[in-house]
Amino acid sequence: MFLPEDNKQPPCEEDDEHVIIDDYFLDDDEPGFNVEDEIPARRHDKELAIQRYIKLIRMPETDQIIREQLVAKVCALRIQLNDMNEEAEKTSHLGHTLIRFIETDSPKSVVCDSCEKKSRGLPLTSLFRSSNSGKDMLVCYSCNLHIHQDCLEKPGLRPCPRLDFDKEERFSGCNKSYEAVILKICPEIGMVKQQFKCNDCDGPISFNSCNLCDYDGKYYCQKCHSGDTAVIPARIIHNWDFLPRPVSKKSLLTINYIRSKPILFDILQLNSMLYGFVEELPIIKRMRKELISMAQYARLCRQPFKPKLTISQHLIEESLINCYTIDELCNTVKLQKDLIDVHSSLLCHITKDCESCRGKGFYCELCHDKDDLLFPFASNIASCPQCSVVYHKNCYHRKNRRCTRCKRLEEKNSKLTQESL
Structure with missing residues (x-):
């Protein structure tokens, strides 16, 4: 119930940074609350807060500043609900981590990897709907595979390359081994060794009905190799060649996975030139x-x-x-x-x-220049390999790379040794 116009009290202004919405903005059975309260964590509380905020936004008595704060709150809550929905709607199939494909940029059509039909991504407004249609396009986080939800159970779906990398990768800190990556340029083995079978689906192939993949050097049928192109890691490292080459659908998923994950390549070891x-x-x-x-x-x-x-x-x-x-x-x-x-x-x-x-800088102990503060990352310095003291490069070389601090420590240690004897 609203109070009469002459009995209304203005919003509390005791603290300008803590704007309170009074009880008369709400129904009798709903308590007042602060627009700067922390965003609730549970899904039910988020949905309830959105309903309350929308009710307040639509009230003509709500101040414009408070209305803007409420709109920002509603947007933040809806984005968080969408993130929670995505986590709940993630589908795991053959190693793929699949979520709905949303058009965030310019509208574009993508091809389903199973039925090969073009389909548009979902509009951005579908972020806030929870139901899925069987025609929705899904995308894999790891390898960028696109597939209709109805096509998941169809035979012939390629597994995610992440499964192969998880078997062969070795971790060293944040470094991932590249043992699972083919680093030979188009290592062709010939159709005879493939027994005239497609390397992906094992279907029959011939010289007139096959395509060569530039990544793994294998032959594929025209269904498994439809002319997709990608840059080849081996050509980048060995030839500094970024020209896209024809690759099979299976290799395209692998290259997408390599580019999306922090797999590190030691170029000094692979090609120091x-x-x-x-x-x-x-x-x-x-x-x-x-x-x-x-x-x-x-x-x-x-x-x-x-x-x-x-x-x-x-x-x-x-x-x-x-x-x-x-x-x-x-x-x-x-x-x-x-x-x-x-x-x-x-x-x-x-x-x-x-x-x-x-205060963590250094002064050169050889020239005693107190106006020049030195740091280990400067280009005009030389650092002692034993104690890491920093000198001017020219001063250090003039002293035949003799560190004054190391010299003092040697004299001190020898003196202590003599005294102990």
Whole structure:
């Protein structure tokens, strides 16, 4: 029940940051609550909160500022409900983790991997509906497979490449072994060894009715190899060749999985000549070495507004200094730009903005220049391999790479040894 107009009280203004919606905005059986309350965690509470917020939004007595806050709350709750629905609606089949395919960008048609019929993705408005239709297009998180929900139980569906990689991969920190990736350029074996059978469906093939996959070097029937193209990891690493080549549907899923997961390739071990051929790679490697030292300062810094490390963790791991993903090798210009942005923000923070980080700098003990503060990531320094003390590079070489600190420690240890005798 609403109070008469002359008896209404304005909303509580004791705290401008804590706007309260009074009880007269609600029905008699619904208590008042704060628009800045924490978002409820349970699904039922979220749905109930959405209903209450919508009721308040539609009331003409609701203030415009409060209405805007309520609209933002409703949007946040609906997005969280959609995430909960996606988790509940995930389908696992033959290793695929399938969710509904939603058109978030420009509308486009995709081909079902089973029935090969084109279909549009669901519109963005379907984020907030919970029911599924059998004609809905599903997409795999790992390999980007597209398939109708009705086609899941049809025979001939290819398993997710994740199953093969899970069997053969070995983990070392955040590094994933690339043993399961074919790194030979089109290792063709011939149709005789394949016994004139398709490598995927085992159907009969001939010289006039088959296609060669450039990734695994195997022959496929025209149904299993319909002319899809993709960049080949082996050609990138060995020839720096990014031209898309024809691959089978099975290999396309594998390449999509390789590109979507952080599988690292050690280019120093696989093809060290890339450092002399690709001009961006030596620059990227030098910046990564400097960022490794900068990251140690950032981890120890307690300032709340210190720059964030917005790059992949393997890029600042010393043991993975030569390792890159396929996507990083395909976009070296973008990778270099991202590293420059992080490098410049950390450099400004450590050398200028943060007194705590500046206090961890060094002065050269050889020239005693107190005006030049040195850091391990600078280009004009030399660091002692034993104690990590930093000097000017020219000063260090003039002293025949003799570290003054190590010399003092040796003299101190020898003196203590003599006194003990």
